[in-house]
Amino acid sequence: MRESKVMPGFSDRLAAQAEARKALLAKFKPKPTVQAVEAEGAFETTAQKKARELEEVRARRAAEKEAQRLAKEKAEEERRIAMENDEELMLQLKRDERKARKAAAKADARAKRELKAQTRRAG
Structure with a gap:
């Protein structure tokens, strides 16, 4: 008996099934990827990028701190x-210092007098 193309026979169905299975398995095979030519430092990992950014932030903060310190030193020198x-x-300033010294001496003298008075009362 002759097989017609309109109604495929068993062997045609098996061949079609094998082709379909090959096509399905071909999807899972790894495809060759295009590898970019890596230049020196062209690509950096996430850790490298994070480390670089952290270093930039530290350098910027150190520069700001140094600028503030220099400005403070300059202002102090100008004030002096x-x-x-x-x-x-x-x-x-001399008058204020003398007033503070006299006030301290006066407070010491008052404390001595009060201590002496307390010992007289108690004893």
């Missing part, structure tokens, strides 16, 4: 020079 040049301010 201005104080040395201002005679009236120097006289005022």
Whole structure:
């Protein structure tokens, strides 16, 4: 008996099934990928990128800190020079120091008197 193309026979169905199975398995085979030519440092891993960014942040913060320190030093030096040049301010500082010294001596004397008075009362 002759097989017709309209109604495929058993062998045709088996051949079709084998082709379908090959096509299905071909999907799972790894395909060759295009490998980019890696230049020096062209690609960096996530860890490398994170480390680089962290280093940039640290460097920027250190630079900011140094700038603040220099500005503070400069302002302190200018204030010191201005104080040395201002005679009236120097006289005022001397007066304030003398007043503080006299107030401390007065407080010590008062404390001695009070202690002496307490010992007289108690004894």
